[in-house]
Amino acid sequence: MLCALAAAPTLAQSARPLRVVASFSILADIVRNVGGDDVEVAALVGPGADAHVFQPSPADALRLAQAQLVLINGLGFEGWLDRLVSASGYRGPVVVASKGIAARLRGSEPDPHAWQDLSNAVRYAENVRDALSLARPASTAHFEQRAAIYIQQFQALDDKVRARFFAVSKDSRKIITSHGAFGYFGAAYGVEFLAPQGMSTDSEASAAVVARLIDQIRHQDVRAIFVENITDPRLVERIAREGGAAVGGRLYSDALSPPGTEADTYLKLFAHNALTITSALSAGQH
């Protein structure tokens, strides 16, 4: 088996972290948690940035060219990916982290924001674990162990979030955010999210939709209004003002916050959003 021996990596090669590129910051954090020291992960769309309108640069193509594994969300989230992959010359695997998740549909289009449900995040972590194991079989046990611990953290947080929502009245759970990023969150915890923009941020909100939202606030049909970290807050602020209500805070929709701040990991992001929403729903409850 001389050729097999020759093909086996040296110790130094196998000890080098696997170079992974994730399409956006939330997925990069999931990869970091499952991969630990065995991976080195970079995000194309970083903290606070909007993947819907991302325009890759030559530096992104270079980063992709040097990657050994690329992980994306899928469900139509990264419309710019195919062109970037061909521009970069990257020939390795491109793995869809949302594989196996039952997508919510709006019309015929899948809602890409599946990470806004912790039970879907379990599937993301499993898909990441499997992709990393395939790319670095020697570390499979390590990835399995880390993924199992991480998934337990999702389940513990989900229990906590469910308990918080259980304590909030079932009526008037309507909330306004900038774009339709919280359909999965709403379905998981029984909240209805309204938004001036649709599932993507790449088109303008229609005047009719904006007028309807203002009307709903005036009729006190909406319990809370939030801006998002990835979108310009001015439209939501105007809707709140014209409806005679205040903005209740900021939600993290499609990206983490910068390192060292309140939502710099997926788990912190989710806990922050849940706490912010339940606090707003509880305020003024009789």
Ligand SMILES: [Zn+2]
């Ligand atoms: Zn979005």
